[in-house]
Amino acid sequence: MVSGPQPVALDVAIVGAGFAGLFGLHRMRGLGLRTRVFERGAGVGGTWYWNRYPGARCDIESLEYSYQFSEELQQEWHWTERFATQPEILRYAEHVAERFDLMRDIQLETSIDRAAFDDATASWSVTTDRGESFSARYLILATGCLSSTNLPDFEGLADFAGETYHTGRWPHDPVDFRGKRVGVVGTGSSAIQSIPLIAQDAASLHVFQRTANYSIPAHNAPLDPEHEARVKADYRGFRAHNAQLPFGAGFAPNEQGALEVSQAERDAEYESRWQTGGLGFLSAYADLLFDAEANRTAGEFLRRKIHEIVRDPEVAALLSPDQVVGCKRLCVDTGYFDTFNRENVTLVDVRSAPIRRITKTGLETADAHYDLDMLVLATGFDAMTGSALRIDIRGPSGQTLGEKWAEGPRTYLGLATSGFPNFFTVTGPGSPSVLSNMIPSIEQHVNWIADCIGHLEQRGLKRIEATREAEESWVAHVNEVADETLYPSCNSWYLGANVPGKPRVFMPYLGFPPYVEKCDEVASNGYEGFLLS
Ligand code: NAP
Numbered sequence: 001m002v003s004g005p006q007p008v009a010l011d012v013a014i015v016g017a018g019f020a021g022l023f024g025l026h027r028m029r030g031l032g033l034r035t036r037v038f039e040r041g042a043g044v045g046g047t048w049y050w051n052r053y054p055g056a057r058c059d060i061e062s063l064e065y066s067y068q069f070s071e072e073l074q075q076e077w078h079w080t081e082r083f084a085t086q087p088e089i090l091r092y093a094e095h096v097a098e099r100f101d102l103m104r105d106i107q108l109e110t111s112i113d114r115a116a117f118d119d120a121t122a123s124w125s126v127t128t129d130r131g132e133s134f135s136a137r138y139l140i141l142a143t144g145c146l147s148s149t150n151l152p153d154f155e156g157l158a159d160f161a162g163e164t165y166h167t168g169r170w171p172h173d174p175v176d177f178r179g180k181r182v183g184v185v186g187t188g189s190s191a192i193q194s195i196p197l198i199a200q201d202a203a204s205l206h207v208f209q210r211t212a213n214y215s216i217p218a219h220n221a222p223l224d225p226e227h228e229a230r231v232k233a234d235y236r237g238f239r240a241h242n243a244q245l246p247f248g249a250g251f252a253p254n255e256q257g258a259l260e261v262s263q264a265e266r267d268a269e270y271e272s273r274w275q276t277g278g279l280g281f282l283s284a285y286a287d288l289l290f291d292a293e294a295n296r297t298a299g300e301f302l303r304r305k306i307h308e309i310v311r312d313p314e315v316a317a318l319l320s321p322d323q324v325v326g327c328k329r330l331c332v333d334t335g336y337f338d339t340f341n342r343e344n345v346t347l348v349d350v351r352s353a354p355i356r357r358i359t360k361t362g363l364e365t366a367d368a369h370y371d372l373d374m375l376v377l378a379t380g381f382d383a384m385t386g387s388a389l390r391i392d393i394r395g396p397s398g399q400t401l402g403e404k405w406a407e408g409p410r411t412y413l414g415l416a417t418s419g420f421p422n423f424f425t426v427t428g429p430g431s432p433s434v435l436s437n438m439i440p441s442i443e444q445h446v447n448w449i450a451d452c453i454g455h456l457e458q459r460g461l462k463r464i465e466a467t468r469e470a471e472e473s474w475v476a477h478v479n480e481v482a483d484e485t486l487y488p489s490c491n492s493w494y495l496g497a498n499v500p501g502k503p504r505v506f507m508p509y510l511g512f513p514p515y516v517e518k519c520d521e522v523a524s525n526g527y528e529g530f531l532l533s
Pocket of ligand 1: 057058059060146152167185186187188189190191193208209210211329332350355378379380381434493498
């Protein structure tokens, strides 16, 4: 009998070399496990590798949006700005890969196509798009929450004669907007960051808006050396303090409810948060995400701001959102609303007159045609589940992850899913993930997974699987928490509502501190809710 080449034997296969995959590799190596990371990009950095559009930067402060696992690393790395740019974050990811000698176990430009668990060997058979085969005792998806792009199925898109870009797949070479008639579709975070810069160069810019979004000014600036020194004097204490806050990020919390104070006091608080800049606006009052009336006061304040900035009252009205503040991810900008005062910028309402098709020469809505040389699709992502579901992942029964999650993702703690042994997701659906500071959340998940695998290895155990009961009760709890909030009230990507046909399920878990407590409790109770054998 002729047999093909034997699969390469690994202990751990990790999919994705973003911040989760890099730290995952570091921890698995520390356990002495043969680990390989598979990354479809030509470099590390994950979302920060792909999202190179103009203006891309993080809206969590750089001193917080970074690893804490190595005191030396966090002391020696110097961020230049309050909010780091994409190139700087990418340099940081590359520095980490080099500093911890990670590259030798990262296989770039390789996608995992298929992974199937074999009960007889208690291991995963993994195949790549290069036709290679691996066996791995553990499979870890570090595929990120916002990595599979959402490309709307616009009729005629392929016929457009000009240049087309998606913000989440931006080219490595600079894109030249000078002298061009540019159209941007979308007004989420990516659009809100890129529009002010595109407008500076383009001959004309049309912004096609379906839903207006709230945005808070970043007030970005060079990082204050005194602030940096203060943080670095007790970086561990700074991290520990932030980990106790609801989003796991240093937004100054306020225990009060918005309706417990006078309007004047409320407006002063909102103004002060507006002047500070950034996502901390949402922590102005404890009930903003829970009480519609409280939230309405924040919405009114923000709509007033838009009217103060934007000179044309009709344009200001169109830019004024009517949904709950924070229901769609709050944006952070530099000069976004002010950009609509420019002569070369036009806002087009595609809610009242939807996009019909893309033509050879531009974009057609229900009531007009716009001639364009360049189309920028800032249309977001198939968030949280997209990348996982693009891989053919099969449990021992032959069931695919896609079949299991057909009605929406079901996980235990966002870390595991029943029917799929020795399989972990980093910041998966059902974990705080996108409702938290991502890098500390990633570290918490990777540490939990590494400790769990270490526990199995020490005891000679071969298999771990979440029980259906534990998963069901966790899913119910995630939904219960979401239903107490205002999050389900609008069409957000948190609910999968941006992708036609995607089940409407609120995917992230709100509350970083109670979540971490629950994970620790599960581990200290001998991995309660999991079957170990
Ligand atoms: P997004 O928030 O999902 O925004 C996509 C935009 O495209 C929305 O305005 C959406 O309108 C519009 N759109 C989608 N399909 C459309 C269609 N068929 N016709 C017309 N409009 C359409 O995507 P994103 O801006 O890329 O941001 C995604 C997430 O990534 C953010 O929420 C954030 O978590 C993260 N991010 C973070 C940063 C940062 O750290 N600063 C920067 C960028 C992104 P509707 O709202 O009507 O669906």
